[in-house]
Amino acid sequence: MDWFTEPGYWLSRLVFQRALACVYLVAFISAALQFKALMGENGLTPIPRFLARNTFREAPSIFHIRYSDRLFGSAVWFGVAVSGAVIVGMTDWVPAWAGAAIWTLLWVLYLSIVNVGQIWYGFGWESLLLEVGFLAIFLGNADSAPPVLVLFLLRWVLFRLEFGAGLIKIRGDACWRDLTCLYYHHETQPMPGPFSWFFHNLPKPLHRIEVAANHCTQLIIPFGLFAPQPIASAAAAIIIVTQLWLVLSGNFSWLNVLTIVLALSVVDGTWWSAVLPVEPQTALDPLPDTQVIAVASLTAGVAILSYWPVRNMVSRNQLMNYSFDPFHLVNSYGAFGTVTKVRFEVVLEGTSARDRLDEAEWLEYEFKGKPGDPSRRPRQFAPYHLRLDWLMWFAAISPIYARPWLFPLLRKLLDGDPATLKLLRTNPFPTEPPMFVRALLYEYRFTTPQERRETGNWWSRTYIEDYLPSPCARVSPPQG
Incomplete structure (x- = not known):
């Protein structure tokens, strides 16, 4: 079973897990500071009213058991605390099964929030965090090498995220095809950032180059994620640079950051060894049989559930940011198929x-x-x-x-x-x-x-x- 793990990605997994925990931390803090006004008992769209209309099967959430603002707040702040503990390495201080339980806890807590969040949580990055967070449960901890199949599944998420976004643009607004969408996008995007004015006022020929580069990054580069190293790392690096460009030009919650986090898992561990003062462990434990079985079952399940997102990607009526199951396990992604001109x-x-x-x-x-x-x-x-x-x-x-x-x-x-x-x-x-x-x-x-x-x-x-x-x-x- 030597092929089942890849010690060369030991550092890549460490970077990915810490970065993912940071995204969880931001997501839980965002929920903690806003839920009461938006969807609390006296909020704009109260959760108790939603729970009365929807069953657990329709919207799995621990809050079907009982809901109160105090209970919700306690759960969210507990998520903040657990995320912070993972950032400092808690999952590597405990046995692998306990580390998996901690990642499962984060996923269950956030799933419970998203599934009662109604219109306030109807964004693609919520499903993306849940899909990536679920895969993280099976990555193991510092005592063993990361499973190859889980690393592949993370690349599969990144591929669908980028390629799906590229397809919906090409199929959507004509301005993506004539390379003029950035004449408008920086000005009309949902929430411009501090540099959006400067991006908007760049020369129009440069805007056309930006759009062409975006098409290349989303429609061609993602195939490089499945190539041997160092091609895969180079493809990931290009995606990271593109996402940093988007971070500078607008406010898209943690969509761009989480895309970068996914790309970090693709980067070869030797690249990380050159920049991080961390020595990879040399004596790694073999994966227990239970984890091998769990990873194999996960891979088979994702393969089956991928049928619907793949069918959606090749469809002329491609859906953008859509979950095909209430657990948000394998989703479709995409953004700005249509660009607002005014x-x-x-x-x-x-x-x-x-x-x-x-x-x-x-x-x-x-x-x-x-x-x-x-x-x-x-x-x-x-x-x-x-x-x-x-x-x-x-x-x-x-x-x-x-x-x-x-x-x-x-x-x-x-x-x-x-x-x-x-x-x-x-x-x-x-x-x-x-x-x-x-x-x-x-x-x-x-x-x-x-x-x-x-x-x-x-x-x-x-x-x-x-x-x-x-x-x-x-x-x-x-x-x-």
Whole structure:
């Protein structure tokens, strides 16, 4: 069974596991700091209401046993603690079976969050973390060499992630085929970052080169992941560089970081030996029979479950970021099959006036990440995920996306709900909630370099229309 393990990837596994634990840590912290306002007992889309409508079979989660905000918070902060312990090496201090149990615990906890997270957790990187986290259970610890089959399955995830994204672009918006999508993308992406303005204002020929390079990286380079070394490491390095470019140009939660983490598992251990002050163990234990059987069963299961993602990839009606089972074990991925050409933003405002609203002073609620004040430079938040800010971007595209949660959000603002206000950057009504709130639709565009020099603004915005037909009132205005 010498072929079953690969000692040369001992350091690669160590790097991968520590980095994956860091992603888990960010994911759990993101849940801990935002869940109460979004989906707590008194949140915008309460978990108890969701659990009453869905069975365990439909949405596996430990919270079907019992739910309370305190229990959810305890589980999430426990996930934070376990992730931190793995980062410092806890899974390598215990027997292999105990290490696998720790990785299983992280996966079960996060699966339980995602499956009750509703619209707030409907993103591809949630499924990606669960799929990769499940494979990590079978990698073993520092006492043995990593199983070859699990290393292969990690490459299979990375291949589907990159190749699926490349296919959906080529099949989707015509601007990907004529190489013009980056004329718009940096400006219209869900949450621009601090360098997005600079990327947007690069010369258009360079944008076309970027798109061509992206197609090469996503449609050609992934096949190199299955080639012998050093070709596989070179392919992984190209993917890492491309993902770092995306990290600089926008805020995509932990999608790019987790893609990099997957690519790290492909890099030959000799490369890591040259840069890390860690000596690989030379006396490695053979894998126990139970682990061999578990890895073989895992590989067979992934092979069977891969039928649906592969069929989806070759389909003309390719689905983007889709899970075919409630455990998110083998998923389809993809992003930006269609690129928005014009950026719209929903701006929320409130007033303390009781009447004559046309003449009232309206004050704007500022969000942490999404564009608001034109003079405010976009901030870097990724790999942290601002869930409400992202959903506000979808709401600007179509009110359908906002139907489950926008009116509850406005009601929370009228009530001055502390948990909801913590999700925002500013509260223009610190002493007393407003009497009315309204939602307006604006068109945003990045300023040109000349406009930026003249005004100091990063954005230029134009009022389009009232997003809602009328303001929402805290109390009925006085009669007469």
